[in-house]
């Protein structure tokens with residue numbers, strides 16, 4: 292095979308790989324930075340009133356971990372209750388678009404393995 296034909300084939304293959312990557316790329320919403328797929332607008336409508344959307348997009352978690360974060364915000368941060376349908380759509384979107392990744396932050400430590408918090412208010416409740 293001639294040298295230039297080989298080069299052409301290599302370039303062609305590289306082009307196919309590059310186009311594939313472009314096709315899989317999900318567009319980001321210019322305002323929130325959220326991945327614009329599925330029910331992303333539910334998350335935009337419910338999740339950015341109190342804090343930067345970056346808190347969401349930099350976070351990773353399984354469905355259970357996202358649900359835990361939502362329950363924590365509902366208990367401690369005045370996050371409102373969702374109807375079950377909305378909640379499961381939000382959780383599914385988050386776990387699909389921001390799933391756990393090996394090179395991201397570690398999993399949270401279960402509360403029963405944490406030392407006592409010396410600054411906790413005297414409610415007698417765990418944090």
Ligand code: HEC
Nearest residue numbers: 337338339340341342346347350360364368369370371381
């Ligand atoms: C009513 C206010 C409010 C709303 C609405 C809200 N949050 Fe939060 N959230 C908070 C507060 C307060 C914090 C703590 C912020 C801090 O630590 O600076 C927080 C923290 C977070 C964190 C960081 C958690 C961590 O462990 O670091 C994530 C992720 C998050 N929120 C996601 C969401 C998602 C997803 C939604 C929508 C389902 C949402 N938030 C809606 C109040 C809210």
